[in-house]
Amino acid sequence: MSSIGASLKDKFLNGALSITLMSVLFGFLRGGIILLLAGFNPLEAYGVILKGIFSRPKYVSYVIIYSTPLIITGLSVAFALRTGLFNIGAEGQYIMGALAAAAAGYYLKLPMVLHVFTAVGLAVIVAAFWGGLAGWFKARFGVNEVISTIMLNWTALYISNWAITIPSFGRQGTGKTYAIQPTAQIDILGQWKRTPEGIAFLREHPMLWDVLKSPVNLGFVFAILLAGLVWYVLNRTTLGYELRAVGHNPQAAEAGGISVKRSMVISMLFAGGLAGAAGAFQVLGVSHRIATLAIMEGYGFDGIAVSLIGNNSGPGCVFAGLLFGSLKYGGSKIQDVMGAPTEVINIMIGIIIFFVAMPKLIRMILAYRKRRERN
Amino acid sequence: MKKNRLALSAVLTLIFIAGLFAVGQAAKMRIAMVTDVGGVNDQSFNQSAWEGLKRAEKDFGAEVAYKESRQDADYAPNMETLTDAGYDLIWGIGFLMGDAIKETAEINPDQKYAIIDFSYGPETPKNVACAVFQEEEPSFLVGYIAGKMTKTNKVGFVGGIKFPLIEKFEYGYMAGVKLANPDAEVLRQYAESFTDAAKGKAITNNMYQQGADIVFHASGGVGDGVIEAAKEKGKWAIGVDKDQNFLAPDNVLTSAMKRVDNAIYDIGKRLMGGEFAGGDTVVYNLKNDGVGIAPTSNKHVPAEILKEVDGLVAKIKAGEIVVPATKDALDKF
Structure with missing residues (x-):
């Protein structure tokens, strides 16, 4: 005993x-x-934070919404780190993904489900290229990926800001683009909840109304799927084995017949695509448009912390992202209540x-x- | 049975007392605001807005609070949080919040909102009031002062990001310079930021090197760098939004004031009187003291120039001068 x-x-x-x-x-x-x-008073502050996270269904759904992009950028950083690459560029890849998704969501006219997949697909391709570029620079010219991705972050920010100045894309005087087509949105009941009938119905169902006051969307479901995908690719495929081998010991991997250069480019392609997906889901599910960026918004940088806390694993990033998201959302609540x-x-x-x-x-x-x- | 009735009456009394307390609290006006990403200490219009609320707290006992946004995606959730806290009126500071306020207002039809610097025109929801400013008017006045006081016939303008809102400052300023001194050249550059003070400083230094001696900025936090450059080089800078003379008392010539504080105070006070401009847009300009030049202008600007400025103010108020706010209007001016 x-x-x-x-x-x-x-x-x-x-x-x-x-x-x-x-x-x-x-x-x-x-x-x-x-x-x-x-x-x-710390006890009061933590009380406010806990209440701000759990006391209403809407708050919980906001925490999930805040966590979604962080989980996916976390996956992006984690993926590259497993191959021994430090992807500081998740921020820029996120911006490129968001830009591509906003453009595809606005300009293309497609049926419902197809539109979402096309927009996400385009965002992933563009951002994968953005990440892959840094990988290729490293493989071909030996440029340190930390430096190239930082510079690509700024390039992405200014490309995005420039795109918003295009008259057919950016809405005059708002500093934002036009909203994406309803067919590309992944909100749950996003249109209906604003109609008079919707509001009349929801008045009778306060619980449901509460949740729907936040932009609930399918992004989180995709984030979980991506976390599973990352885990599967890294742990259950030959490609993942090769990428991890390069991460453990590039010389040994090279001697074992694995092309280190090819692995670097592939790893950065994957990492970029993931960060781009984060941007795409944020646009399709939450913001529906992109805005002129005065500063980097930090989704990619927060992803670095998420990846570290999550021990660079797929499932780990989900929990770390949720923790980070709840701190970010709940933490801000002590401002208006306590004046911090x-x-x-x-x-x-x-x-x-x-x-x-x-x-x-x-x-x-x-x-x-x-x-x-x-x- | 009797016991039950006793319990019931006790409960009813309690509810009644609680109701009294609720009414007692509702009599106190509660107003909150959401800042944009500039934050509440931006030395500029977010800070001015907060000062307006603080004045409302002092003058008519309003309970006030603020919530800062760190990124674009924070606007809507911040609005929601304050909506839950049951404020009588919730302000969104800045046009970047336009979409967020409209969307929040649509799903919370019983809550009053207001926004600075943005108007939805005829599409304004019934529970949203808009406050906009004619920024070109004070810009015109400081432009006139700059045109009169430049010794090199070159003055500068530093903008934040090229939004039509900032262009109102730009073209109003240029019109003022043109009226005062048709020979003067205006160097113009946008910093592509509202926060990067280092960039503001670099741009301003560059303008001084090209021969400008007065630089006006409409760029939020970037302007801290503009004023710092003026201080280091011993040249003039012109502040914006607030009276920025305190940042460099010997180098800030004047400021184009946009009285966000007055607008916020005014709409709060009207709400106290039961009047709310829901669905409407209130325009603040020289006529209703919504804009103006800084009171510290008399420190550095000669009295005769200020007198001419007063004359211009009277003409603008009377509608004899319509200050251009766009490039087209400036070309015709």
Whole structure:
């Protein structure tokens, strides 16, 4: 009996899950200290955040909406990282994907389902090219992908801003493009919920109305499917094996008959396509248009953190993306309730993410304690 | 039975008291705003909007709050969050929020919204009020001052992103310069940003090198760099939206003020009186003190020029001068 207890205790204290949970806890503790220093009651703040995430069905659906692009850009970064490439360019690939999806969604006139797949397909192709370009630069000329992808990010931002100035695409005076055709939208009941009949019906069904007040869409379903696809490709196919082999040890892989250069280009094509899909789902499901970007919006950069927290695995990115999305959505709620400035909120979120991303530290502390106990 | 009735009456009394409290709270006006990605400390129109709300808090006890947006996709959820919090009026600061407000207003028909710098025209939902400004008017006045005061016959204009809204500043300014000094040249450049102060500084330094001695900006946070360049080079800058003289007291000549604070205060006060311009667009201009030049202008601008400016103000108010807001109108001016 006692041995079972001991093994349970051992599992709880040393298992991967408990380490993750503990690092989350540490993160929240540290985040709380920051809040306290800034003059806000951390318990009240966390209460507001929890309420802001879970207290209404609409909030939960917003968390999912916020998480969707982060999960997919996380997958993009994770995929490249498995081949030993650091894809900082997910941001730019996301922008190119969003641009392509907005253009395809607006200009093309196609039937419902076909339109969605065409728009997403085009977005994936354009963004895959954008990512693949960096891979090809690295393979052909030895240009470091970190540098080339950063530069491609800015190129993408300005291409997108320029495209919005095209009169037939951008709507005068709004800094945005025209909305995509209804056939390309992946919202659930998106059109109906704005009609007078829809509103009349929803008034009778407050629960459903609450959920539909957020732009609920199919993006999350696609994100889960993509996470499964990434896992399958990396772990169950020859191609995935080759890509991972290159990531582990390029020289050994080359000696084993795997073309390192080809793997780099393929990996970046995949990574780019994934980030592009993130942009496409955001446009088709949430924004329905793209806007002039004054600054980088950070979907791709947040993807780097998501990938790290998710341990560069498909399923890991789903959970990490949900965590990141809920912090991003729920965290902002302490602003209007408690008057906390965005800067404080960002520091808090940053600290929590920082701790979550380094369970290694917790492992070190545990090892240290064990050593002391032994002595 | 008797017990039941007692319990029932107790419950009813409680509900009644709770109702009284609810009514007591509803008497206090609650107004909130969503900023655009510039944030509430942008030294520009988001900050001005917040100052308007703070004044409403002080003057008529309104309960106020703000929520900053970090990206385009934040606008709609921020609106939703504030809608749930039960504010009487929710402001969207900036035309970038146009679509988000309309979409939120459509699915929340019982909530009042208002937007700065955007008008849906006849399509304005009944629960949305629009406030727009004639930015060309104060730009015209500062342009006139710049045209009179330039010693090199060259002045500059730095815009944020080339939206028609910013072009109103640009062409109003050019018209002012043209009226004051037909020989003066206006150097113009857009920073493609509303936040990149470093870029604003680089553009402005470049303009000074080309011989300009006064640079006007309509570029939000980019303008911090414009004013910094003026300070370092000892030249003039002209501020925008707020009186920006405090950023560099010896180098900010004047500011083209767009009184977002006045508009927000005004619409809040009207709402206190039970009047809401839902479905309408309120235009703020020189006539209703919605725009103007900074009160600190008399520090650096000679009194005789300010007197001429006053004359122009009177003419604009009387409709004798119609300030151009577009390129076509400027060409005809």
